[in-house]
Amino acid sequence: MTPDAIWWRQPSFPGRTTFGCCCARPVPPTTDSWGFYLEVDLLGGNGDDCRIEFESLQKLPVLRLYDSDWRPSKPIPLRRTRMAIRQVVEMRIAYEDLATVLPKEKAALLRGENARPWVRIRAWTWNAQRERRVDFGPTVASFRIVETPYALDPALPDRPDSPVQLGLPVRGQWLVVQGAFGSFSHQNVWAYDLVQLDATGHQSWPPESRQNDAYHGWGQPVYSPIEGRVLMARGQMADQSGKQTDRRQAVPNQVYIASPNGFNLDLVHLQQDSVSVRTGERVSAGRQVGLVGNSGSSAGPHLHVAAWQGRFPRKTVPQAWTNVRVGLNPGRNDPWARDLSEWEPREGFFVETVQTTGQP
Numbered sequence: 001m002t003p004d005a006i007w008w009r010q011p012s013f014p015g016r017t018t019f020g021c022c023c024a025r026p027v028p029p030t031t032d033s034w035g036f037y038l039e040v041d042l043l044g045g046n047g048d049d050c051r052i053e054f055e056s057l058q059k060l061p062v063l064r065l066y067d068s069d070w071r072p073s074k075p076i077p078l079r080r081t082r083m084a085i086r087q088v089v090e091m092r093i094a095y096e097d098l099a100t101v102l103p104k105e106k107a108a109l110l111r112g113e114n115a116r117p118w119v120r121i122r123a124w125t126w127n128a129q130r131e132r133r134v135d136f137g138p139t140v141a142s143f144r145i146v147e148t149p150y151a152l153d154p155a156l157p158d159r160p161d162s163p164v165q166l167g168l169p170v171r172g173q174w175l176v177v178q179g180a181f182g183s184f185s186h187q188n189v190w191a192y193d194l195v196q197l198d199a200t201g202h203q204s205w206p207p208e209s210r211q212n213d214a215y216h217g218w219g220q221p222v223y224s225p226i227e228g229r230v231l232m233a234r235g236q237m238a239d240q241s242g243k244q245t246d247r248r249q250a251v252p253n254q255v256y257i258a259s260p261n262g263f264n265l266d267l268v269h270l271q272q273d274s275v276s277v278r279t280g281e282r283v284s285a286g287r288q289v290g291l292v293g294n295s296g297s298s299a300g301p302h303l304h305v306a307a308w309q310g311r312f313p314r315k316t317v318p319q320a321w322t323n324v325r326v327g328l329n330p331g332r333n334d335p336w337a338r339d340l341s342e343w344e345p346r347e348g349f350f351v352e353t354v355q356t357t358g359q360p
Contacts, residue, residue, distance in 0.1 A: 006093040006119055008038060008140070034134075035126040036089050042098070043109050044116050044154075044348050050102070052093065054083050061091065063101055076101045089123075116154065118143050118328055118336075120348070122201040139201030141328035143336065153346055156318070157181045159190075163320035163344055164263045164307050167225040167285070168353045170194060170292070173330065174217070177302065179347030180318065185297070190316040191306040192345045196220065197330050203300055210241055212294050218301040219274075220292045222267055224257055224283045231264060232256040235275030239294040252296025252304075255289045263317055268304035269295050320344050323354045 038052040051072055054061035061083055062075035078101070080094035099107040109115055123137030157180060168174075178186055178193040186193075195203050196217035204214040212218045235253045253270040255277060271293025277283055294301040309315045320342045327337030327350045339354050 004095050006040075006091075006095075006121075006144075008091045008093065008121055008123075033128045035128060036085070037124050037126065038091070039122040039124075040093075041120040041348075042116070043106060048122075049106065050098075052078070052081075052091070054091075063097070065102070115144070120201075120328070124200075133207075136200035136202070136207070138199045139197070139330055141336070143328075153344070156344060156346070159318045161317045163318040164259075164261065165320050165322050165342065166265065166307075167322055168324060168351065169223050169225045169267055169305060170220060170303060171223075171353065172196065172220070173332075173350055173352040174303075175330075175350050176345050176347050179345055182347060189306065190318045191304060192319070193302050193304050194351075195300070195302045197350075199330050201330065212239060212241065212301055215294075215301040217292045217303070218294070219271060221288050222255075222270060222290045222292055222303060224255070224265075224267075224277075224287045224289050225285060226257060226259045226261075226265055227285045228257045228259045228265070228283060230255060230277050230279055230281045230283060231258050233275050233277050233279050233281075233289075235270065235273055235290065237272060237295045239272050240296075240298050241294075250297040252298065253290065253293060254296075257283060257289075262309075264308045266304070266306045266308060268306070269293055269298045269302060271295070318344060321351065324351050325354050326351050 035053060035055050039048045040050050040052060041047065042049045047070065048066060050066065051064045052061055053064065053075065060077045060079060061081055063078050064072035064075055066072055078094070078097040080097045082092045084090045095110055099110060102110070118141050120139065120141035122139050124133050125135035127134045173196070174194040175197050176192055177195045178184055180186060180190045180192065181188060197203055198205060198216060203216060206214065209215070233255050237251050237253050252268050253272060253275055254266060254268040255270065255275060257265045259265060267289065269292070270290035272295060274291035274293060275289065277287070277289050283289065292301055292303050305319070307317050307319050309317055322342050324343050325337055325339050326343055327334035329336065330350060334350070343351070345351070
């Protein structure tokens with residue numbers, strides 16, 4: 001069966017202002033001052049691809065495309081897409097509509113062998129009278145329905161080297177927000193950026209905050225996943241503020257560890273004054289080395305993980321993370337989650353360590 005639409009359904013209750021909560025007596029969101037917005041990631045690789053907007057008295061929902069700077073276009077009517085606003089908000093987003101309004105190169109990726117197997121949607125509600133967001137729905141990602149099941153892991157860039165194996169350097173669930181050969185700062189390198197998201201798909205609360213301590217990943221402990229000797233430890237550099245990036249102050253706090261297995265591990269963007277190891281010191285696997293921060297050329301609190309060949313960084317090598325749970329949705333009830341003894345990281349997936357016998 002070829003997919004012909006994306007189905008989306010979510011309760012949306014006026015007055016719900018915190019994620020994960022709902023009113024005791026939900027009121028159907030039917031007033032004309034309410035607008036509903038879906039941020040849709042169809043294709044991957046560069047964040048959300050489009051935004052779908054609709055209101056209770058609106059005849060047709062509209063779609064806005066994003067340019068390279070994430071600025072939305074003028075609204076484009078979706079003539080085959082249908083919506084319903086009752087106790088829940090529900091939409092059937094027709095592929096025919098998407099194929100008509102998306103640029104040709106993107107429309108070609110909706111179907112066929114090169115189509116990404118899953119779609120992720122983030123939802124929020126706007127009150128025009130108050131001129132503010134009043135509700136954030138849970139982030140939902142799901143596989144497309146096709147006759148031949150897709151593999152969970154999309155193809156990786158060609159790699160001449162075998163991946164180095166290591167555990168995750170953080171605890172809890174994290175999103176691989178940028179993977180190897182990513183479209184932002186990882187061109188031509190095997191490196192991975194980890195952030196923490198809440199159930200609404202945001203890194204901070206309130207969303208888009210400029211305060212570091214509003215970010216869920218800020219200050220989370222970072223552990224060495226390997227034993228080895230610290231080749232370099234730096235912790236005195238100031239953190240950026242929130243989502244602002246000052247590239248004039250591009251030197252991050254980081255810990256660079258030499259593994260006896262022939263590679264060096266780099267843990268980058270650590271919080272100022274959090275680095276707890278010294279250059280030349282030997283560390284054991286599981287030793288805390290710092291806290292997640294926002295130092296250096298960083299667009300928000302996150303952890304950058306890269307493995308390098310040689311004492312001085314010249315060539316990155318691919319990684320395989322061991323004993324992890326991998327999934328599409330935040331939270332512990334993801335129907336797509338699976339436990340793997342080894343996984344080569346992919347952008348857009350959630351990952352966390354699976355506790356095994358004898359593991360601290």
